[in-house]
Amino acid sequence: MKSRLVHVLATLLSGALTLGALQAQASSDDKAIVTAAAEALGGLDRVRSVKNITLSGYGQYAYMFGGGNISGSPEAPQKYQAANDLKRVYDLEHGRFQQLERRNFLFPFAAIFGHAYAQSNLVLDGDIGYETGREGQFVRSRKWIESPLHIDGVHMRRMWMLNNPVALVRAALDPANQLSAPRKEGDLTVLDLTLKQGDKLSFAIDNRSKLPTWVRWKNPHSNLGQVTLTTHLSGYAPYGGLKMPLGYVTRIDWRNVDYFKMYVDDYVVDTQIADLAAPEALRSASDADPVVTSEATQVAPGVWRLTPYGNTVFEFADHLAIYELGGSHAAAKAAIDKARTLVPGKPLTEYIPSHHHFDHTAGFRVGIAEGLTVVSRYGNEGIFREMAERRAPDYPDALEKNRKPFKFRGFDDHLRMSDSKATVDLYWARANTHMADAVFAYVPASKVFVEGDMATAAKDYQFWGDNYMDTVEHYKLDVETLSTVHMGIMKPAEVIEMVKGGVQRARERCAAELAKGNYFPGCPIVSNRY
Structure with a gap:
């Protein structure tokens, strides 16, 4: 018995020593790989001694991650947002x-801000994110920023910082961060890195050049649950004793969309930079998401408009239906909860998106999690199914926590939803150059027209100004009231006057740009009415 016990203990000790040796070997291997990468970038001492790097260049974002194109088809041409006057300051010290950067849409957009090259100034100081607000003052950024245009927040800014290979390798060399054992993927060596703050990412080193070739991480996404982003680094060139890439392309794991492309004009190393420390007043400010509440206004019998996002609810004999779930997950949940209080005992069962654009479907996954049936044109079914079926295991949202099947009721030009209490007609918006498969609703009994982005995308410019009246006349509708997503409850005369002014302002913008030699997207304005 004693000899057997000794044998067992010896075996366990041997196994522990072997495991320890393997772990030590793995640790030695990963450090050697990262050290070799530092040498390839300009030398270990040089990489460790760098205080700051400033990148200058320009870039383009895929508008709404590919979810803002003319249709939901994977083959739809990609719309882009320019990022000019671009700088990235890496204060490594x-x-x-x-x-x-200054952002500008490279396609016709109805609001002036989309064509204003407005500056975006986003900063990360340790665990504190802050930015320049609308009034020019610094404001504390939320920890996770939910937006159909750009995912942002502390985690994203930290990952963008580590897209720079020098910042990345310095982080990998930091003993406070944890490296995985290396693994081979073709001609690359891949390592996982867990930062002391808890952020996780992976990166690849080219086996020949020893230079970093890509960086990969994950982030929550309102419409897609979560996304995996991979930034590919290319065109290394020497600057300030370091080698850094001239090209960065960040691709997401949905339709292989190139979400962000950054082109480098210059790097400067260890120069005087601005003090990026967060203002003291912001350090104690909240970074929590604001609480969203929804209020209802009756538009007509059995029809309500909800704020803050502009949803419209229809009452039928035994159920309710809601038009639009946009803005955010929080706004969608608030709207759904409010809708369920309007007629006690009647369940909310149907959801009618105006169109597929990610700002208008930011609450889509909440609707699916609540068991709602989506009612839309067949042209939207594919993208809606993709959105509903994506998983979010690392950042579970409402749908990941409460998986429900995707239920879809489709039509082409017209669908009548009718029972003993109400009739609501759904129509295709036809010939709208902003959204090919848009859907609007019409309530014959009260002559209410419900729309999103047809006439009321914004007050500033009207690039598709004829669409509203063309559609009304085509379907021979008698409209007395509009319940709009973006502009409240309106009368037809108000809408027509606003559209007329928007067409005129768009023409003036076209003329002003042409006088400067700029051939502006959407110009000349095509309108047979205004």
Whole structure:
């Protein structure tokens, strides 16, 4: 018995020593790989001694991650947002990072801000994110920023900072961060890195050049549950004793969309930079999401408009239906909860999106999680199914926590939803250059027209100004009231006057741009009415 016990203990000790040796070997291997990468970037001492790097260049974002195109088809041409006057400041000495750029849509957009080259100034100081607000003052950024245009927040800014290979390798060399054992993927060596703050990412080193070739991480996404982003680094060139890439392409794992492309004009190393420390007043400010509440206004019998996003609810004999779930997950949940209080005992069972664009479907996954049946044109079914079936295991949202099947009721030009209490007609918006498969609703009994982005995308410009009246006349509708997503409850005369002014302002913008030699997207304005 004693000899057997000794044998067992010896075996366990041997196994522990072997495991320890393997772990030590893995640790030695990963450090050697990262050290070789530092040498390839300019030398271990040089990489460790760098205080700051400033990148200058320009870039383009895929508008709404590919979810804002003319249709939901994977073959629809991609719309882009320019990012000019672009700078990235990597303050490695203090662990800070700044994203500076001026954004402008490269397609016709109804609001002036989309064509204003407005500056975006996003900063990370340790665990504190802050930015320049609308009034020019600094404001504390939320920890996770939910937006159909750009995912942002502390995690994203930290990942963008580590897209720079020098910042990345320095982080990998930091003993406070944890490296995985290396693994081979073709001609690359891949390592996982867990930062001391808890952020996780992976990166690949080219086996020949020893240079970083890609960086990969995950982030929550309102419409897609979560996304995996991979930034590919290319065109290494020497700057300030370091090698850094001239090209960055960040691709997401949905339709292989190139979400962000950054082109480098210059790097400067260890120069005087601005103090990026977060203002003291912001350090104690909240970074929590604001609480969203919804209020209802009756538009007509059995029809209500909800704020803040502009949903419209229809009452039928035994159920309710809601038009639009946009804005955010929080706004959608607030709207659904409010809708369920309007007629006690009647369940909310149907959801009618105006169109597929990610701002208008930011609450889509909440609707699916609540068991709602989606009612839309067949042209939207594919993208809606993709959105409903994506998983979010690392950042579970409402749908990941409460998986429900995707239920779809489709039509082409017209669908009548009718019972003993109400009739609501759904129509295709036809010939709208902003959204090919848009759907609007019409209530014959009260002559209420419900729309999103047909006439009321914004007050500033009207690039598809004829669409509303063309559609009304085509379907021979008698409209007395409009319940709009973006502009409240309106009368037809108000809408027509607004559209007329928007067409005129768009023509003036076209003329002003042409006078400067700029051939502006959407110009000349095509309108047979205004």
